[in-house]
Amino acid sequence: MTEVSAGLGTGRASVGAVLDFAWAAGEFTATDVMASTSLTRSTAIDAIDTLVSAAVLRELPNARAAGSYRAGRPARRFVLASDLGVVLGVDAGDNHVAVTVSDLLDRTLVHHRTDIDSTESAAARRATVLGQMEQALTEAGVSKDDILAICVGVAAPVNRAGVSPPHPDGFWERTNPGLADALADWAPAVEIKNDAQLAAIAEGSVGAAVGCRDYVALLAGERFGGGVVVDGHVLHGAHGGVGEGIVFDHIVGVGSAFGLSYALQDEVRAAVASGEVDATSPIGRLADDDRVDPRVVLTAAASGDADALLATSRVGATLARVVGVLGSMYDPTRVIVCGAVAESVAPVIAAAREVVPTELHLPAPEILASTLGAEVVSIGAVTTARMAAREVAVPLLAERRLSAVG
Numbered sequence: 001m002t003e004v005s006a007g008l009g010t011g012r013a014s015v016g017a018v019l020d021f022a023w024a025a026g027e028f029t030a031t032d033v034m035a036s037t038s039l040t041r042s043t044a045i046d047a048i049d050t051l052v053s054a055a056v057l058r059e060l061p062n063a064r065a066a067g068s069y070r071a072g073r074p075a076r077r078f079v080l081a082s083d084l085g086v087v088l089g090v091d092a093g094d095n096h097v098a099v100t101v102s103d104l105l106d107r108t109l110v111h112h113r114t115d116i117d118s119t120e121s122a123a124a125r126r127a128t129v130l131g132q133m134e135q136a137l138t139e140a141g142v143s144k145d146d147i148l149a150i151c152v153g154v155a156a157p158v159n160r161a162g163v164s165p166p167h168p169d170g171f172w173e174r175t176n177p178g179l180a181d182a183l184a185d186w187a188p189a190v191e192i193k194n195d196a197q198l199a200a201i202a203e204g205s206v207g208a209a210v211g212c213r214d215y216v217a218l219l220a221g222e223r224f225g226g227g228v229v230v231d232g233h234v235l236h237g238a239h240g241g242v243g244e245g246i247v248f249d250h251i252v253g254v255g256s257a258f259g260l261s262y263a264l265q266d267e268v269r270a271a272v273a274s275g276e277v278d279a280t281s282p283i284g285r286l287a288d289d290d291r292v293d294p295r296v297v298l299t300a301a302a303s304g305d306a307d308a309l310l311a312t313s314r315v316g317a318t319l320a321r322v323v324g325v326l327g328s329m330y331d332p333t334r335v336i337v338c339g340a341v342a343e344s345v346a347p348v349i350a351a352a353r354e355v356v357p358t359e360l361h362l363p364a365p366e367i368l369a370s371t372l373g374a375e376v377v378s379i380g381a382v383t384t385a386r387m388a389a390r391e392v393a394v395p396l397l398a399e400r401r402l403s404a405v406g
Contacts, residue, residue, distance in 0.1 A: 014039055014047040019398060022057060022080045023104075023390050029075040048078055054401035056081055056394070080104060084397060085148035086140065087389050088187075089381030092129050093195065094118050094155050094175060094222065098378045099136040104148070104389065109140040111378070122170075122177035130182060148393035149189040151385040152179055153198040153377045155223070157241035162192035165239045188396055189388035194240050195219060198380030199338045199370075200227025201234065205383045207376070208336045208368045215334040216243070216326050217370070219377075220259045221294075221341035224248050224322060228330050235330075253321040260341050260348060263318050265292035267311040276310065283307035294341060301347035309347065316351020323352060323367055324359025332365045340374035 017037045025032060033044040051057040058081045062074040082105050091098040091113075098113040112135075116128055129152070137143060156164040156172035162180030164172040176192060183190045200217035203209040209217070209229070217227040226243030228235040235242040245257035256262070271277040272287040279287065283300060284307065286292045300308035323335045337345055349367050357364045372379055 014043050015050055015398075015402070016395065018044065018047040019051060019056065019395065020390075022051075022078070025080075027060060027077050027079050029077055031075065050402065051398065052078065054398060054405050056084065056398045056401060058082075082107075084394060085146045085389070086142050087148055087382060087385035088133060088136070088150045089378050089383075089385050090129065090133060090150070090152040091195065091198075091375075091377040091381060092125075092152050092154050092175070092179070093377070097129055097132045098375065099132050100378050100382050101136050101140040101142065102382050102386070104386070104394070106382075106386065108382075109142075110136045111375075112136060112139070113374075120174075122174045125174055126177040126179065126182055129177075129179065144186055147187040148397070149191075149385040149388035150183055150187045151191045151193060151198070151381040151388065152183070153193050153195040153381045154179065155195050155225070157237075157239050157244055158192050158194050159238070159240050160236070162190070165241075188393040189385075189391075191384055191388055193381070193384060194225070194227070194243075195377045196225040196227035196243055196338075197234055197236070197240075198227070198384060199376045200229050200380070201383050202372055202376045202380035203227075203336050203338065203370060204229060206379065207370055207372050209334060212334055214330070215332045215336060216330060216365075217336050217338050217376075218322070218326070219339050220319070220322075220337050220345075221261050221339040223259050224257050226326060228326075228332075230330060230332075247325070248322060251321060251325055254318055254325075260315060260319065260337075260345065261294040263315045264294045264297050264311055264348075267314045268292050268297060271307070271310055277307045281307055283311070295344055298341075298344040298347055302344065312347040313351040316348045316353075317355050319348055319352040319367070320355035320359050323356050323365060327356075327360045327362055327365045331362055334366045334368055336368045336370050338370040338372070338376045342370040342376075343373055345369050 018033055021033055021036050030044045052059055057078045060077040082103055084104055087102050089100040095118040096113055096115050101110040102108050154176040156176045158164050164176040180192050196219045199219055203217045209215045213232040215229050219225045224245035228243045248254040248257050269287045272279050272284050277284045297308050297311055301312040326335055349369055352367055370376055
């Protein structure tokens with residue numbers, strides 16, 4: 001990855017400092033820059049004017065011209081230029097692809113989600129992901145030349161080069177089908193990340209873990225996978241496998257890396273088979289379906305249905321065991337259940353909270369349901385892409401533009 005100088009090629013660190021400040025500032029004045037960066041007024045104004053001349057910052061109409069100023073000399077106001085480019089956040093899940101195109105002011109230009117065949121080959125999946133990305137760009141009215149950064153979340157461990165290790169059944173190769181190489185020439189910054197790690201980034205940025213330094217974002221719908229944050233840092237590992245759910249295949253009381261949706265299905269069918277639930281009851285009739293809809297069970301449990309509550313209490317015990325393992329390994333203060341299942345998982349969490357203190361010797365972590373829904377990975381992907389644009393792509397663009405006007 002190309003090295004970016006602190007002064008963006010100008011020899012003045014103040015220029016880089018102002019650009020970094022502008023990212024999170026929204027509209028700002030030179031006084032705001034001085035307060036945040038400790039630059040003198042003349043240095044701050046000079047750096048701002050340099051970035052305006054390169055069209056990296058935009059000067060706004062003054063307050064008097066905008067009709068909102070009454071007396072005195074209005075301060076000059078600036079904002080990061082919104083037309084520098086776009087970022088793409090992609091959730092390339094096992095059975096779906098969601099693509100978000102966002103500008104640098106964190107405005108969503110396009111977001112769409114498409115179901116895909118989970119059994120398609122690696123080559124077919126790669127073509128599907130790239131095709132959905134191209135479609136999103138077309139809908140947003142932008143081209144590949146406008147992309148500053150891309151982040152793709154996949155249901156596999158991913159090393160720092162964006163590559164997943166071999167899987168005994170080829171699953172990881174299908175879910176991450178060479179995306180790092182396929183996207184290498186799409187943008188100055190391309191990152192392929194594990195989906196649970198992106199969920200953790202989303203929760204820490206705008207979700208249930210804001211301000212929390214130790215937590216696990218647990219993707220728990222189809223399969224268990226944890227994005228682990230310790231002391232404010234997302235844990236990664238040599239192969240990107242921290243939080244990989246296969247460990248739960250070997251945990252008594254869990255027995256599988258498959259998530260809460262399958263656990264609810266298994267408990268409903270087991271209760272019908274044992275006679276604890278009448279096969280002709282509303283919940284009992286679900287056992288004959290090809291796939292038990294977890295939302296039906298969870299909604300019924302929230303309404304007080306005794307059969308549904310039986311299933312959710314047992315799945316709650318399973319979740320408590322999962323949280324107990326995570327709590328003993330990583331000592332988080334919170335475990336956040338993420339993904340689409342989180343929208344209705346309250347009965348399972350309530351049951352898990354009753355049991356989890358007995359599952360570990362450390363203080364039990366708080367179990368929470370995410371409020372970010374099915375888009376939690378997309379949110380994390382966009383957040384990560386914006387950070388890559390901030391740290392790499394926009395400084396490179398600014399350096400080129402400053403060289404051109406210099």
